[in-house]
Amino acid sequence: MPTRFEVNGKPVEVDVEPRMTLADCLRNVLRLTGTHLGCEHGVCGACTVLLDGEAVRSCLMLAVQAEGRDVTTVEGLSNDEDLTPLQKSFRKHHALQCGFCTPGMITTAHALLTEEPDCDADRVREVLSGNICRCTGYISIVEAVLEARSAYRKGEGEPR
Amino acid sequence: MKLPAFEYECPATLAEAITLLAAHDGDAKAIAGGQSLVPMMAFRVASPSLLVDLRRLPGLDEIKIGDAGVRLGAMVRWRDILDDARLARAHPLLVAAVKHVAHYQIRNRGTVGGSIAHADPAAEMPGIVVACDAEIAVTGKAGARVIAANDFFLSALTTALAPDEIITEIRFPAWPAGRRFGFEEFALRRGDFAIAAAAVFYDVDAGGRAANAHVGVIGVGERPARLPTVETVLNGARVDAEVIARAAAATSAAVAPQDDIHASAAYRRSLVGTMVERALTAAAH
Numbered sequence: 035m036p037t038r039f040e041v042n043g044k045p046v047e048v049d050v051e052p053r054m055t056l057a058d059c060l061r062n063v064l065r066l067t068g069t070h071l072g073c074e075h076g077v078c079g080a081c082t083v084l085l086d087g088e089a090v091r092s093c094l095m096l097a098v099q100a101e102g103r104d105v106t107t108v109e110g111l112s113n114d115e116d117l118t119p120l121q122k123s124f125r126k127h128h129a130l131q132c133g134f135c136t137p138g139m140i141t142t143a144h145a146l147l148t149e150e151p152d153c154d155a156d157r158v159r160e161v162l163s164g165n166i167c168r169c170t171g172y173i174s175i176v177e178a179v180l181e182a183r184s185a186y187r188k189g190e191g192e193p194r
Numbered sequence: 195m196k197l198p199a200f201e202y203e204c205p206a207t208l209a210e211a212i213t214l215l216a217a218h219d220g221d222a223k224a225i226a227g228g229q230s231l232v233p234m235m236a237f238r239v240a241s242p243s244l245l246v247d248l249r250r251l252p253g254l255d256e257i258k259i260g261d262a263g264v265r266l267g268a269m270v271r272w273r274d275i276l277d278d279a280r281l282a283r284a285h286p287l288l289v290a291a292v293k294h295v296a297h298y299q300i301r302n303r304g305t306v307g308g309s310i311a312h313a314d315p316a317a318e319m320p321g322i323v324v325a326c327d328a329e330i331a332v333t334g335k336a337g338a339r340v341i342a343a344n345d346f347f348l349s350a351l352t353t354a355l356a357p358d359e360i361i362t363e364i365r366f367p368a369w370p371a372g373r374r375f376g377f378e379e380f381a382l383r384r385g386d387f388a389i390a391a392a393a394v395f396y397d398v399d400a401g402g403r404a405a406n407a408h409v410g411v412i413g414v415g416e417r418p419a420r421l422p423t424v425e426t427v428l429n430g431a432r433v434d435a436e437v438i439a440r441a442a443a444a445t446s447a448a449v450a451p452q453d454d455i456h457a458s459a460a461y462r463r464s465l466v467g468t469m470v471e472r473a474l475t476a477a478a479h
Contacts, residue, residue: 035202052202052245055232074195075233079299088273088302094232095303098202099247142298163384164297 039100041066042110050097057081059097060107068108068137072166079165082138083107089145108137111144119185120144120178129178131169138165143179151186197232198241206250208333208360214246216335216358224248224360226269229296229304230312254307254362259284263368268307268361272296275306285369287326287395290377291318297385307361310346313353313417316387318379320347321418325393325410328366334359347417373397374404374433376473379412380465382456388413389457392445392469394477396428404428409441414451414466421448424470433478442471 038047041064048063057074060066060083069092072078076094083092084106112118117125120140130136139162146153146161153161158179159172167175205211215222222244225231234240248254254269257278264285266275275281275292282289295318296304309319310330323330323343330341335358346354355361379391391412396404407428409421424444431437446467451459 051199053197053199055197058196075236076229076300079297082299085302089299090302091229091299093236094229094300096202096228096232096245098204099228099249101204146298160384161298164299 035098037098037101039102040104042106043104048097052096052098054097055093056083056095056097056100056105057092059100060092060105063097066107066109070134070137072134077166078135078138079142080135080138082141082165084110084141084145087145087148089142106141108140111140120147120182123178123182124175127174127178127181129170129175135165135167135169139167139175143182147179147183147186151183153183155180195236195238197235198238200235200242201244202247203244204247204250208251208362211246211248211251211360212333212335212358214244215360218242218244218357220357222246222357224311226305226308227271227303228308229300230308230314248360257281261368262365264288264366266306266364266366268363269305270307272301272304272306276301283371285366287369287375287377287393288322288366290375291322291393294318294377294379294381294385294388294391300385306364310364311353311355311361313347313351314387315350315415315417316389316391316413318388318391318412321391321410321412322393323364323366324418324420325395325408326366327408328364330361331363331365332359332361338362340365344420349416370397374477376476378469378472378476380469390414390451390462390466390469392466392473394470394473396433396477402432403430404433405430409445409470411445411449411466411470414449414462421445423448428474433474438471438474438478441474442467445470 036049050059057071060069070080072080074093076091081092082089086104158176203214223242225245226248254267256267258265259280272292272295309317328343330346334356375395377393379388381388393410396407399405407425409424412418424441427441427444446463451462453459
């Protein structure tokens with residue numbers, strides 16, 4: 035089924051079976067393998083992408099449902115020149131070890147900080163409760179997200 | 195796991211959607227946010243031959259607040275409820291319950307109609323509509339009808355919705371100012387399904403006594419339910435510590451949960467009493 039949407043600001047057209055999830059379409063058709071698939075049933079959060087700016091689980095959405103929408107993946111939250119403030123903060127705080135959950139953490143944190151740049155640690159923990167990390171114990175991730183708040187407040191360093 | 199194969203249609207009108215569902219004789223499923231249906235398909239618990247996507251249907255995503263109460267279009271998302279500042283006054287119990295629904299990402303896609311159609315016995319929304327005596331407006335091949343929430347849920351994952359019917363609206367009776375309420379839930383992780391939860395409210399008469407008490411419980415049976423024996427304890431009483439303790443004991447006596455992988459029946463029975471105790475304590479203060 036032909037389906038058109040935007041990915042990271044660029045229009046794409048794909049021809050997919052209805053049963054293909056957005057996550058599989060991003061990875062296997064569009065070759066954007068930054069989006070990771072952990073559980074494939076909406077529990078782990080690794081596949082989080084932004085749909086018109088809102089964080090969603092791309093394993094719980096069909097690619098055909100993305101018609102006309104604007105999808106941002108973790109690739110769209112980086113640039114070739116430098117690490118973004120959120121990336122720098124993750125590096126500084128050692129907010130990743132194996133890195134498998136990191137794309138979901140980055141996309142989720144970006145959506146949160148864009149909407150709520152003044153969120154407190156409790157709010158960060160609540161939002162990240164939908165993203166499973168088996169390495170870090172979360173403390174370093176929460177610290178990284180909290181430190182990145184300032185970049186979103188000033189409106190500078192928007193990582194796109 | 196990857197989803198089983200299916201056909202897909204995305205009609206522009208409710209009438210077309212109903213025609214498509216009716217033509218497949220129970221083998222088609224409506225999909226809204228897909229936050230329950232897609233995992234069911236990933237587990238191959240559900241394998242419909244056709245998915246009818248409701249996303250283009252007009253007018254199903256509105257929150258209407260009036261003298262008769264709150265009306266939620268079936269495609270209203272959890273996020274829309276939490277973003278609507280009017281609901282803090284128009285239906286604070288609904289808002290309190292929705293704060294427990296799933297995780298951040300799921301709240302951006304999941305819908306109230308989808309949750310009710312799915313009818314998970316541990317989900318908040320079915321519990322709230324039963325506790326509040328809400329009505330479910332549906333439309334099918336035979337026309338529109340309104341189903342009382344208590345008649346809608348038949349058993350776990352089983353509702354009174356016919357295969358060709360689509361939920362269009364959920365109607366909550368008006369919420370008077372000054373109503374006392376509480377919502378308490380225990381889950382293993384924030385955002386997970388409830389092991390047990392309680393939704394309570396009552397009005398206070400001129401003499402300071404409870405009237406019109408509603409006590410709803412979630413996660414302790416095949417479907418959410420109100421508990422009349424507990425409401426009897428509250429009606430006409432001043433809700434103090436002694437009454438709350440009796441209500442909690444009556445709650446544990448009134449439910450018959452099953453053992454499952456998450457908790458024993460005895461634990462759930464005890465826990466739901468504690469949830470009612472906490473919800474009433476919050477309501478009374």
